[in-house]
Amino acid sequence: MLSYLSKFFMDDFLSVFFLFIIILIAIPVSVYSTGYIKKYRNIYSGRYFWIMFGLFVLSMIGVVMSSNSISFMVFWELMSIASFFLAIYDHKNRESIKPGIYYFVLTHISGLFLMMMFGFIYKYTGSIDFTEIVHSRGMIQEPWIIFILALIGFGAKAGLLVSEGSSFCAIHKFPSMLSAMMSGVMLKVAIYGFIRVTFFLMGGVSWESGLAVMLLGTVFAIYNIINALLQNDNKKLLAYSSSENIGVIFSVIGLALVLYDLKLYEAAIMALTAGLFHSLNHGVFKSLLFTGAGSALFATGTSNMNELGGLHAKMKFTAICVFIGTAAISCIPPLNGFASESLILVSFIKSSFLLDSKKLFLVVILCGCVIMLASGAAIFAAVKAFGITYLGKARSEKAVNVREIPRSMNVGMAMLSALSILFGIFSPFIVGMISIGLSESILETKYIVQPFGYEITRVAILLFGIIILILLVSRILDKGKKPQINSTWGCGFDTSKPNMQYSGDGFSQPVARYFGRMAGYKKESKVKDTILLKQKTTDKLENNIYMKLIYFTNFLAVRVVKIHYGKIQLYVAYILVAVILSLILVINFV
């Protein structure tokens, strides 16, 4: 029975690992959803949501477990459709319909490319079964076509080519638990697909292709994090930041492809391990941050950080969870973000040292530098999102009249925070497990990647020990002295107002000045009765490339539609012409 079933399911390490990610994150997010859904209680059906949510999770599990390309595509489409129906769950709000439809189109374009890709694979290997393709992969000619199709198909879905924050894939406009699921899990399913096709089905690609992935990932990482940094909408910031992390993951996978083609297997396994571990960690802390942004939205009705502030007072538990998530995404040891980010950086350094080609060496080192720069900007963005929203004073009425958060939402977030801490402290064990699993399934040898030994665990224990010690000493020092509560010091200026604090715009102003062009940043100031300052950012990529593509397609469609004249005689004539043409083709070419 089991052996019969295993024909339909992949049970190698890669599938099991991604199955683990999906289940691990789906559980806390569904706990969170039981509370969040109360926001829509009187408007929409809860049963509809749970059916779609279940379908979404099951279809993702189906994608990572399917063992042939047909079932892969079926589950892939099911995943797209389920997520689309969840995306337009809040359909009475007109704002969420348009991004939902854009997303639906985008995901089908991605599906189209994947179908073509599997078609090409079938053409060369004559098989749809993954294990059979692996055996006959030597017959694949022109692998670059398959590679490009995979890059476009999976890259578009993963948010590499199309930023998550742009209007084509506006996950920040979807219900928060869906944003968390999509950013945390669904993007990882696309990464699974990319690794499955390039590493397993094709057995590696040429190093030029790998280099292209690495450069693409790096460029998109820095582009997206600058865009994230200049946003004032909490969820939009997180959406862009998801794309940044996907860029980093793709970059390190590209590095692994380069190394794999150059036969530097141990370094390749290390880079791939870093990519997989970062996928897991990003899934955990990003869904934590998205659920946190969702809680703030639930409680106040807005996710614009310039209207929030001071939420720590009324949402203390949420604030603490988001603080952990922020620390994790900012690579603060010993949390999980640090564990995988440092592994990525180490694998860039170690592999660059092994390369013989001077040009390649320089490219790899510079990519590492850009990723480090992006990680610096990621700290900036994360601190901005947390600090402006939760700390300080309330900036508007909305942040004062806070709605109570259901306990289940807090439970979901607490689970994710705990995972964030655990995956950081016990990262050496997890990294070791991933590298053994990968090297056994790809190379059939055993490599254990452990660049830090157990240092992170040791640092964590020491750090917590010293913190507890200091807190005890502080308690002794504070004995008999009560802290005096006073208003914030304003340099002798006593009537401080909430809008005198730094705003989100102000906080990222230095970066806007340096990199504003990358995010289409524009500032306008008018002096009339008062000084009015307007700032806005636009997604350059969206406006300059994708929108033009859409206009072009529209233009063509308008031309083509003219042949639909509406007369039945004309259509009969079309049929006649088509039949004659196909007859000529058949006679000439068969």
Add this chain to the structure above:
Amino acid sequence: MSIIYIIQSLLLIAGAPLFVGSLRRLKAVLRGYKGAPVLQPYYELMKLFSKGRVLSGNSSFITSIAPAIVLAASILLAFTVPVAYIGSDYGLGNIFVIIFLMAILKFMTVLIGLDSASAFGGMGGSRELFISMFAEPIGFLTAAFLYFEAGSFNIIEITYINSRGIAEPAAHIMAAVAFLLWIAAENTRIPVDNPETHLELTMIHEAMLLDLSGRDLAYFELSTYLKLTVSMALFVNAFIPFGIAASASGSFLLTAFVLFVVKMLIMLSMLAVTETIMAKFRLFRAPELLATSFCFALTAIAIVYLH
């Protein structure tokens, strides 16, 4: 970890305020006035410890935990860096762990700045993150350089291998210059920030701590001293480690310790001279300085790779 290793780290922690005190004294002498006694930082800390705390009404849990976290991170930092003796146990001291432990200090300080709802704190935090964002790639390149030189990410191993001799002196010096600028940026010293003033035009680090008092401020001050001292010790051990004791024999230890103190004094006078003769860069010119440092580091790496 051997006892000597722990003792030297404790000495480093105890000596950090002394280091900052002598720096201040030397700067004062260079500028032609007498200056406060060398032990002044200890007096300041003692005064702060004895004072009560005044908290801002807007402050959150961040203000209650951040001082402890920051101090703990900086104490741990002191244990990751060797001083005069390198044992055989390489349990701590990965460069990336050191770099990101320093990031804890930065992260918590910026949050403290935002916590009190004051405009100064936000400004300081924004500037600090802006500068440190540009400093990150230099940290990465320095780690890469040291890995290329010594084949390890562990600072103790790097110290040991570099103390045996250096293959590429030119590259070594270039990387050292780059790393010094990184230290200036990370510790918000002059050319990047002036740590002495409390004027809003110049302040980055001080701006974030305006609303702290009593023991909270003392923790932060101590951790600032520690961060500077540890950065200097890191530089001394990574780039000029000659004479460090690899075995625990008394005479070796003594010379190594004396050498360390001398090296630190040299660093200190270099710092004092720079801070006396130079003015702070404008905020938006600081990235240019860091870009220069980046170029130095990249050249150094290229030289090491080619040989």
